[in-house]
Amino acid sequence: DQQVKQNSPSLSVQEGRISILNCDYTNSMFDYFLWYKKYPAEGPTFLISISSIKDKNEDGRFTVFLNKSAKHLSLHIVPSQPGDSAVYFCAASLGGSQGNLIFGKGTKLSVKP
Amino acid sequence: GAVVSQHPSRVICKSGTSVKIECRSLDFQATTMFWYRQFPKQSLMLMATSNEGSKATYEQGVEKDKFLINHASLTLSTLTVTSAHPEDSSFYICSARTGTSGGDEQFFGPGTRLTVL
Numbered sequence: 720d721q722q723v724k725q726n727s728p729s730l731s732v733q734e735g736r737i738s739i740l741n742c743d744y745t746n747s748m749f750d751y752f753l754w755y756k757k758y759p760a761e762g763p764t765f766l767i768s769i770s771s772i773k774d775k776n777e778d779g780r781f782t783v784f785l786n787k788s789a790k791h792l793s794l795h796i797v798p799s800q801p802g803d804s805a806v807y808f809c810a811a812s813l814g815g816s817q818g819n820l821i822f823g824k825g826t827k828l829s830v831k832p
Numbered sequence: 833g834a835v836v837s838q839h840p841s842r843v844i845c846k847s848g849t850s851v852k853i854e855c856r857s858l859d860f861q862a863t864t865m866f867w868y869r870q871f872p873k874q875s876l877m878l879m880a881t882s883n884e885g886s887k888a889t890y891e892q893g894v895e896k897d898k899f900l901i902n903h904a905s906l907t908l909s910t911l912t913v914t915s916a917h918p919e920d921s922s923f924y925i926c927s928a929r930t931g932t933s934g935g936d937e938q939f940f941g942p943g944t945r946l947t948v949l
Binding site: 764 | 836838841866868873874875876877878881925927937938939940941942943
């Protein structure tokens, strides 16, 4: 049973618009969440994270929102750029930033010029 | 940023042979390294966690005798797939974490594509 779910395998967005990537989780004990970006033939690279004590974290064009009651988090990218085209993985941890990561299946984002 | 390398990037082998994959942290010392496996259209699944100088901790369902992990130094961990079979064909990715107060982030290698014929 998958504890971290990314229900949209792909998303297509026009350049300059907002990209919203969604992630749902089932374990209410998760206390740390991360987003990774992955290009083909490369390993995932860390993008942004959020602790369960917060509901929003922002870093430049990237903002992660956490809704604990809904067990839902989302990554907003605005404005989207063609270079953002990649697979985005949501991950959750039970041990804070030191915990092992449980990944979703990923969402492939395509940003069209 | 911190760089993690993996070698080889791609390997094709015959069924029954053993394959060794290396994971190196190039510009930092990794007290903890992780090995993941990813099947097509699936999530990254943690296989095992290894700390330098100690035995690896395997996730449930991962055979420790089949997937041998050695973390002999602070910059190198190896995963050996013993007696590989076609069902072991997958994308194997390692990650490394410094474990220092400087950060808990995991830095990922580029992955190794294993194909067992």
